[in-house]
Amino acid sequence: AQSVTQLGSHVSVSEGALVLLRCNYSSSVPPYLFWYVQYPNQGLQLLLKYTSAATLVKGINGFEAEFKKSETSFHLTKPSAHMSDAAEYFCAVGRYSGGGADGLTFGKGTHLIIQP
Amino acid sequence: EAQVTQNPRYLITVTGKKLTVTCSQNMNHEYMSWYRQDPGLGLRQIYYSMNVEVTDKGDVPEGYKVSRKEKRNFPLILESPSPNQTSLYFCASSLLPPGQGYGYTFGSGTRLTVV
Numbered sequence: 001a002q003s004v005t006q007l008g009s010h011v012s013v014s015e016g017a018l019v020l021l022r023c024n025y026s027s028s029v030p031p032y033l034f035w036y037v038q039y040p041n042q043g044l045q046l047l048l049k050y051t052s053a054a055t056l057v058k059g060i061n062g063f064e065a066e067f068k069k070s071e072t073s074f075h076l077t078k079p080s081a082h083m084s085d086a087a088e089y090f091c092a093v094g095r096y097s098g099g100g101a102d103g104l105t106f107g108k109g110t111h112l113i114i115q116p
Numbered sequence: 117e118a119q120v121t122q123n124p125r126y127l128i129t130v131t132g133k134k135l136t137v138t139c140s141q142n143m144n145h146e147y148m149s150w151y152r153q154d155p156g157l158g159l160r161q162i163y164y165s166m167n168v169e170v171t172d173k174g175d176v177p178e179g180y181k182v183s184r185k186e187k188r189n190f191p192l193i194l195e196s197p198s199p200n201q202t203s204l205y206f207c208a209s210s211l212l213p214p215g216q217g218y219g220y221t222f223g224s225g226t227r228l229t230v231v
Contacts (some may be wrong), residue, residue: 043206051217102172102174102213103149106158109158
């Protein structure tokens with residue numbers, strides 16, 4: 001079974017500082033990996049995804065993530081945090097079962113707090 | 117506008133009173149899924165569907181039913197809701213297999229409270 005672990009349920013950074021949100025995955029097959037963002041009272045929005053085309057993936061709003069197979073990691077970064085980045089972030093991995101690919105398995109989420 | 121629409125957005129109900137949360141997508145997507153979100157637990161898959169009349173259980177299907185009679189609609193049914201089903205529910209859809217790199221488009225969520 002596939003799974004993801006997000007390190008840190010809450011991360012606090014100062015405005016303008018580097019944002020680093022950690023995600024480690026477990027998968028018996030080559031993984032497809034995703035980062036989603038959830039703003040208050042909203043649904044989830046896709047930030048970026050890894051589909052094996054390139055290990056460094058660029059997403060929306062200045063975020064990027066690097067797939068590192070040796071470390072089984074897919075950490076999300078942004079060089080300079082903005083107040084509008086305050087949100088919940090979810091890492092996810094593609095699911096596989098006897099019936100084939102059947103959705104995504106999500107991590108527990110990381111709440112990003114931006115200090116002025 | 118391409119979207120996944122859930123109704124209602126908020127619902128308070130009593131234990132044992134059957135309810136349905138509707139989900140509709142206008143993107144002609146094959147794949148649809150229901151998730152519940154609970155603090156500290158992230159999102160957990162309840163049911164998913166790969167096409168009309170094809171549904172299967174996710175990780176937490178107990179107490180829920182679904183149907184997929186039309187491609188655009190995927191209602192979630194709680195026949196006898198209990199307080200432990202109080203949660204935030206999301207419907208999601210995808211044109212191609214979401215687990216193979218395509219991901220999901222999510223609805224805005226339904227916050228359900230069972231008292």
